Amino acid sequence: MIRRNVIKIGISLSLTGAYSMQGKSAYEGIRTWVDRMNQSKEVWPNNDIRFQLLAYDDQSNSKGVRRNLAKLIEEDNADIIIGPYSTNLIKTAAFICNEKKKLLWNHGGASAELHNQGYQLLVSSNVSCDKYLAGLGKVLPMLEYPKVKICRIFDPAGEFSCSVTNSALIGLEERYGAERLSVRDIFNRPDHMDEVFFEINAFDPDIIVYVGSYLQDIEFVGSLSRLQIHCDAICVGAAGLDQFWSSVGESGNMVIGPSQWESGIQKNINYGPDLSGVGVQMDAVDYVFMQAYGIGLIIEYCLSKCHSTDDRVLREFLNSVEIETIFGKFRIDPLNGRQIGHQVSLVQWDSGEKILLTSPNSAKRLL
Numbered sequence: 482m483i484r485r486n487v488i489k490i491g492i493s494l495s496l497t498g499a500y501s502m503q504g505k506s507a508y509e510g511i512r513t514w515v516d517r518m519n520q521s522k523e524v525w526p527n528n529d530i531r532f533q534l535l536a537y538d539d540q541s542n543s544k545g546v547r548r549n550l551a552k553l554i555e556e557d558n559a560d561i562i563i564g565p566y567s568t569n570l571i572k573t574a575a576f577i578c579n580e581k582k583k584l585l586w587n588h589g590g591a592s593a594e595l596h597n598q599g600y601q602l603l604v605s606s607n608v609s610c611d612k613y614l615a616g617l618g619k620v621l622p623m624l625e626y627p628k629v630k631i632c633r634i635f636d637p638a639g640e641f642s643c644s645v646t647n648s649a650l651i652g653l654e655e656r657y658g659a660e661r662l663s664v665r666d667i668f669n670r671p672d673h674m675d676e677v678f679f680e681i682n683a684f685d686p687d688i689i690v691y692v693g694s695y696l697q698d699i700e701f702v703g704s705l706s707r708l709q710i711h712c713d714a715i716c717v718g719a720a721g722l723d724q725f726w727s728s729v730g731e732s733g734n735m736v737i738g739p740s741q742w743e744s745g746i747q748k749n750i751n752y753g754p755d756l757s758g759v760g761v762q763m764d765a766v767d768y769v770f771m772q773a774y775g776i777g778l779i780i781e782y783c784l785s786k787c788h789s790t791d792d793r794v795l796r797e798f799l800n801s802v803e804i805e806t807i808f809g810k811f812r813i814d815p816l817n818g819r820q821i822g823h824q825v826s827l828v829q830w831d832s833g834e835k836i837l838l839t840s841p842n843s844a845k846r847l848l
Contacts, residue, residue, distance in 0.1 A: 487533050488531070488532050488533070488790060489557060489560050490559065492534070492535070493574065494511075494537070495539055500565075502724060503567075503695075507588070507769050510771060510773030511773045511776075512534060513761055514777030541567070546574050547573060560790040562585055567589065569590075569641070571595060572592055575587070575590075578603070584793075584796050586776050587776075588607055588773050591608065593611040596609070596814075597817070605813070605818060608741060610648070611648050613648050613718070615651060616825070617649045618652035618656030619841050620737075621688070621844050622845075623656075629662055631663070632665045632667065632689050633646040634668075634677060634689070635666070641718075642692040649716060650662075650664065653688070665684045669697070671697055681710060691717045692718040698718055699725075715737065717738055720828065720829075721741075722767060736830050738828055739825050740827070741771075741772055742809060743828065744766070748805060750806060753781070753807055755807060771807065774807070779802070779804075796818075800815035809824065810823050
């Protein structure tokens with residue numbers, strides 16, 4: 482039973498620092514959802530209960546996440562804790578929430594390792610990063626070379642970078658067979674990119690897969706164009722974001738990337754509004770916004786069915802939830818809270834337009 486007149490929604494977000502672009506978008510998604518809860522009697526008919534958003538800036542670092550969660554849990558007594566954006570930061574949040582025995586609602590951290598730690602109070606609405614580029618082999622046009630040369634550039638110390646680039650390799654192996662692939666792995670060295678590009682050029686790959694930070698991805702794509710390094714396909718982690726084209730311009734033409742949400746994906750919504758009912762301009766909605774808004778809808782659904790903010794009651798109920806919102810399908814593995822219902826999409830930029838790759842061989846070649 483909900484015993485207070487105010488339900489406090491607590492979230493740590495990167496409003497400054499390296500993840501601030503995504504953090505601000507996530508904030509708008511959560512804020513829009515909280516406004517929905519407070520403004521619509523159809524959504525939340527109990528007028529005596531209001532929703533209060535407590536959002537603190539973690540400055541894109543783990544220290545900030547620890548500080549914010551301590552305040553939200555120990556001082557603010559937040560009823561609901563929503564995690565930060567970033568695979569690295571969500572690990573810090575999950576560790577703290579596990580210690581504090583507080584349910585963590587994860588929308589913005591795509592860690593697969595997170596769900597192998599035995600955390601009982603954790604639920605994710607987004608697909609983990611080890612699935613991000615698994616469909617790459619299907620959407621690329623068939624390359625008839627005796628050997629298909631793939632160059633992966635990644636940070637060996639980062640789960641996100643390693644897992645995303647590895648998912649591309651798995652997908653390409655399914656398409657071509659491991660025996661047809663020639664793979665060159667290059668460690669990302671932001672301070673020595675001249676060496677990285679020398680190695681890429683010497684290998685002369687057919688497919689390049691690069692995953693760094695957002696800014697690193699942007700700089701990498703621009704450098705490929707400037708150095709005139711050519712191949713059949715380029716895939717980078719940041720290309721799924723709407724801001725990608727405005728950051729790279731024509732250098733981003735035909736670049737492929739993963740996206741957790743696109744408006745063009747057909748959805749059979751059985752809970753919550755469609756896009757016209759979200760109440761924001763389309764240019765303000767990207768997949769980071771919708772990830773955050775989507776986790777709000779899941780929270781909303783659970784609160785309306787459980788009539789309780791008790792974390793263990795909500796977590797137990799989540800095991801049986803199988804719904805589809807504007808963000809997409811939601812279903813978790815009851816054992817660990819990992820998302821198994823949602824799907825990642827692949828997109829390709831074509832003269833400033835982001836094209837959803839929905840069918841086999843639908844991607845265009847660079848050459």
